[in-house]
Amino acid sequence: MPLPNAPAVPLWDGPAPHSLGSTPNDTPRLYLYLPEKPAQPGPAIIICPGGGYSHLAYEHEGINEAQWFHERGIPAFILFYRLPVNGYRHPVPLLDAQRAVRLVRSRAAEWSLDPAKIAVIGFSAGGHLVSTLHTHFDAGDPKTADPVDRQSCRPDFTVLVYPVITLKTPGVTHEGSKLALLGPNPDPALVENLSNETQVTPQTPPTLLVSAEDDTVVPIENSRLMLAALKKAGVPSALQAYPHGGHGFGFGPQQKDAPAGWLDRAVEWIQAQGWR
Numbered sequence: 001m002p003l004p005n006a007p008a009v010p011l012w013d014g015p016a017p018h019s020l021g022s023t024p025n026d027t028p029r030l031y032l033y034l035p036e037k038p039a040q041p042g043p044a045i046i047i048c049p050g051g052g053y054s055h056l057a058y059e060h061e062g063i064n065e066a067q068w069f070h071e072r073g074i075p076a077f078i079l080f081y082r083l084p085v086n087g088y089r090h091p092v093p094l095l096d097a098q099r100a101v102r103l104v105r106s107r108a109a110e111w112s113l114d115p116a117k118i119a120v121i122g123f124s125a126g127g128h129l130v131s132t133l134h135t136h137f138d139a140g141d142p143k144t145a146d147p148v149d150r151q152s153c154r155p156d157f158t159v160l161v162y163p164v165i166t167l168k169t170p171g172v173t174h175e176g177s178k179l180a181l182l183g184p185n186p187d188p189a190l191v192e193n194l195s196n197e198t199q200v201t202p203q204t205p206p207t208l209l210v211s212a213e214d215d216t217v218v219p220i221e222n223s224r225l226m227l228a229a230l231k232k233a234g235v236p237s238a239l240q241a242y243p244h245g246g247h248g249f250g251f252g253p254q255q256k257d258a259p260a261g262w263l264d265r266a267v268e269w270i271q272a273q274g275w276r
Contacts, residue, residue: 004031028096031078043117050124053180060250061123098153119157127163135199165222200229206236212245
C-alpha cells in the first residue's frame with residue numbers, strides 16, 4: 001500500500017516507548033490533512049486503517065477517507081501505528097492510538113480544532129484498535145512534564161467499520177488479528193480484557209458500527225456483540241448493517257463492493273450526537 005502523500009508529525013519527540021529502532025516502521029506518526037483554518041474551531045477525525053495487525057491498508061481505509069473529510073473542511077489525521085510484524089505486539093498499538101488522541105487534543109489551538117469534538121474511525125483490525133482505545137482510556141497525567149501526556153486520550157465519538165471486537169468467541173473472532181497482536185499462547189485474562197465487548201462502560205463514547213451481513217472474514221456478530229454491550233451500558237450507539245459489501249470495502253472510487261453512501265450516513269449519525 002502506498003504511504004499517504006501528506007505532511008507527517010511523529011507522535012513522540014525522540015524514540016517512542018518500547019522502540020526497537022529508528023526506521024520508519026519504528027516511528028508512529030500522524031499524516032495531516034488540514035484544510036484552511038475555519039473561522040471557528042470545529043471537529044476533527046483520526047483514521048486508523050486495518051490490515052489484520054500485519055500491514056496498514058492506507059488507500060481505501062485511510063487516504064480516500066482523509067481526502068473526503070479534507071474536501072469538506074474537516075481536519076483529518078491518518079495514524080501510522082506500530083505493528084506486531086515489526087516486533088510491536090500489545091500494548092504498543094494501543095499506546096500509539098492513545099498518544100494520537102492526546103497529540104491532536106494538545107494541538108487543537110494550533111490546528112483550529114475543538115478539543116471536545118475529536119472522533120476516531122477504525123477499520124477491521126484498526127476497528128479493534130479503536131474499540132480498545134475507547135474502552136481503555138485515561139484522563140491524562142496532570143503531573144507529567146510532557147504537555148501531550150497531560151491530555152485525555154478518550155475519543156469523543158467513534159466509528160467502527162467491519163471491526164474485529166471479540167478475541168474470545170470461536171467462529172466470531174478473527175484469529176489472524178488475535179495471533180498477530182497477542183502471539184500464540186496469550187494469557188486468558190488478556191484475551192478477556194481485549195475482547196472489547198466485555199469492557200464497555202457508561203463512559204464509553206458514542207459509537208457507530210458499520211458492517212455487512214455477508215462479511216465472511218470478520219463476521220457481523222462482532223459488531224452485534226459490541227452494540228449489545230453499548231446499549232446495555234446506555235451509550236448512544238447504532239449499527240448500520242448492509243446486506244452486501246463483504247469485508248474490507250473501505251471507501252473510494254475503486255471500491256465497487258462498498259455500500260453506496262455509507263460514509264455520508266456515518267457522518268450524519270455522529271453529527272447527530274454532537275460532532276458538528
